[in-house]
Amino acid sequence: MKLSRLALAIALASPAAFAANETPRFDEQLKLPEVVVTASRTAESKGDTYSAVTVFTRDDIERLQPSTVPDLLRRTPGVQVMQNGGRGSTVGVFVRGTKTAQTLVLIDGQRANDTNLGGAPLNTLSVDQIERVEILRGPRSAIYGSDAIGGVIQIFTRRAEGPGLSPRVRVAYGSHDTWEQSLGLSGGNNATRFNLSLNHEQSNGFSRSSLRTGTDADNDGFENSSIALNLNHRFSSQTEAGLNISHTDSEYEYDGFGWSQFPYDEVKNSFYSAYLSHQLTQLWSTRLELGYSEGEMHNLDRAAVTDSFNETERESLNWTNSLSLSDAQRLQVGLDWYRDHIHNSGRYTEDSRYNAAAFLQHSYNGENFGTEVGVRHDDNQQFGTENSWNAAFKLPLNDRHQVTLSYAEGFRAPLLSDLYYPVNCYPGWGCSGGNPDLQPETSRTYELRWTGLVSPQVDIEAAAYRTELEDAINGWPPANLDEARIDGIEVTVSADLLGWQNHLSLSLLNAEDRATGNDLVNRARKTLSWDIDRHFGQFAVGASWSASGRTYFDPANTTVIPGYGLLGLRARWQAHPELEVAVKVDNLLDKAYYTTTNFGVPYQEDGRSAQLAFTWTPSL
Template structure:
């Protein structure tokens, strides 16, 4: 294995150096360039603040400026084309959405909101995939195994969402969008800093008349009417500095969504049937941040969150269509600087999650985790080490009572070497695990084992003022993978993935460029089939520049063929490419007008078998954002 990794590292260096050298010469010759943020600070890679160029793992960052420019409708649309990220969706905005990172199952992805692990439901599915983008300041996509940092299920990686914050004197801000399919979005907010208090308040409504979620030509029982989406949301965040060493804060949010969807009922439904999901989520939390000494900062954080799903058919709530969950999370985290080049982080995480389904089972899931990490710089060398122990108890209270306990120790080891001022080599080795979900235990029995995971990563980084590029080779292996067979969930054996990722953010002669490309080979080794909805090649290219006061640009996204579901006999989702064209103009220092032509060539493609995706659409946005 070590010999194989060394050979691939040499091949990677031979492949990447000439290509990156050409790009670096172009960047060096850049003149009259508009400044862009190519090296922002991130926290997800080590649980400590680091410039993006310094992290050893593979991370991408989406800033608030990127979000504004994209005019994306949902988090999935915003992330589409990012290296390592793929998704499946059963229709349009708001529909059931699955996130895949590094080719892993959607149950093997962790989403953090302001550092707090977001809720999942009893089946392990994420409950916040349609988080309003107007509430987001920055998104970090940490690719690859992060179990030693963030615990159970952080196998494919972590999506770290930092909610919106404003600096300077308090000011109002807002954004309004109208467009195709009767789409509308209105969001307003007020935030800033007054004396020792920083705060942000925002609220909004959004909706679309949509399109038929399912392809009626593929099922005689699908209702061909439009499937709409409506959303109402609000959030607040307040931070108070008590003295130079002490800060306290509170945050809260709520969201109500109504989602029309199609359900063919495996061919037994009627074309006149209508289906809706009524989804409610809320969250409230608080924290205390204290600098105990010059070198030691400690943070206490507590959060409570709820969600509920009601499935409605023909105007009536289905008797087995109610799902609800509650989550309490407590975190104690610490950063301690041993000296200027070495920092420790350590802490304790506890969570209690409750899941309910009206006609099936009630489940409690309790987790206690202990973590220790270190980052250090020694001359040209960079080091990172993390260890974590997770102790998890699953307790099913109704139906066939069941109690299961799991404990797992995981580690991450990272090493970097600065070859020269712009060039750097990186490597990581890590382990992780995923315990069975409530649904998997219900339909798989008490003998299900946790999945275990190992990964290695080698990278080459090129970083200068106006460019940050990374080429990575990765390989992952999962043992005791949990999957559905004929009569239930089983440990099916080995799943692996390996491949290359390329990411770039640069400014060349005034052209702002963001690009990614992934070539991977995910495989269920035991069953000898490609895991569903994951492509062997995919990527994106986004280029824009300022011309006579207008920023104009285009974004290309493409993916190769994919299987539909996790089965050797599943149908194939054809490869696709989409083009988006966009433009913006500053009306004055506070107002910006934007327009976007999405899926410009009206490409018909699928992200889930039998489900439609948005066709060509044009959208106009007016944004008020004082400096």
């Protein structure tokens, strides 16, 4: 039978109810705001998780109208974003003060971090092809292994709306001659569901260099085409299989700052995954996933015959089992395996490695208290074995408030570029390259979190944490720092006041290199995000305010990047049951700001910009 949203939420929250009903479809679970998948690699009630998690559903994405995935992530407490060029260029994401390579990114369950560069292709993903985004803050290496020191970001591509056919067409035009066009078709029947999305974006861009001289005075354009397909079939009430495919092909320009004339990058990324899930008994469900991904980046120049390139491949296999031991207890048991390959113009001495792992996690959610204990054993081809632990204790103060005390370990294996980048020598600069003597990074995080329902209209979550990093990799050539320490406080308030929906996030951070006492680069000590929205019949209006304190560009803390505050406005009109019109203005006050520099020259961010969009969803 098909569960209603309320019944599905109850089924997920209670193992007994879950066992008594038909296993919910995975695509239906992904549409529920109070369900979380990333915390334990299986769907569970958000209230039962032991980690700080922010969830953006499809409804949230349409309400907030973000232009890119980084625009959406900026609204998350403890998350800071830095972009190294115009739209489409590489993005740095700092979760709870950790660097980009210390946060694991998953796309439909598959690892997306580049084994050579560390980041994931968040810059090329189309928000119109996304069903939901889950941001888990804090280490999760006991479940995911390497890279999950700062947290885990999981992106799920768009899913079917239900039986029948549901087409959609979206066209948007905005500043800098920016066009966005997308086509989508979803549907099926009670057994088979699918969603197909096609998207194209292009923009003339603007000059990111503040020099505005020579070749750096030109606009930095962007173009991206993408396709995403999700297909799943229900063989019976207990057995389901699915397939996910996504591919992006993009090109973006940037300023060379005298090192090159008209540089641009061509980037392609593909992710393929298939899964088979089965409810073996009322108490035991199992899921087998097979994945493959490939990435390709070419660094080019329109005024020269140059081509440095980087190509990566990853094969993966995951087997996860969930056992409901009782109404209050659940056990997660799984095996992980993946192999990374790299091929680039640098010709590394080592170009592949594998990682095999097993993990176990037990959770108990009783009336008087709750506990979670997990452990994972990784066997890495280069670095041998690593054990990661996590433990948490949850104490309900009453039916409205609870506190959670947790401890978690994390680790990250060095990138292949950190280890084996060829040594190059430059006159006047010396020689530099990879460091094959690097050791894996490790971390310990202690956290105290309080969640409370102050009133039926006001929900508050606050967390204080400390992360201690050992052998943190930094600099070039890369080296293991003795220790870094990150202290932070996060406060999130969700409130419905006088018909206005408010979401406020405040983060206070002190990320310090313990050897020097200096701040870690690109980490602001204070960040704030506030979204406010309201419906007036067929109309909806909203505003966003975000602010960030100053950061430092260099480890010596001599180059300061000033703080900034940004205001944005948005509105939507349901002009017809099949037609929605949306408009937004970002950086309304035309604030001049930047988040990073290149040899002391700021990479300017966009000033005031606007967009008008039409979405047509005809009925068939």
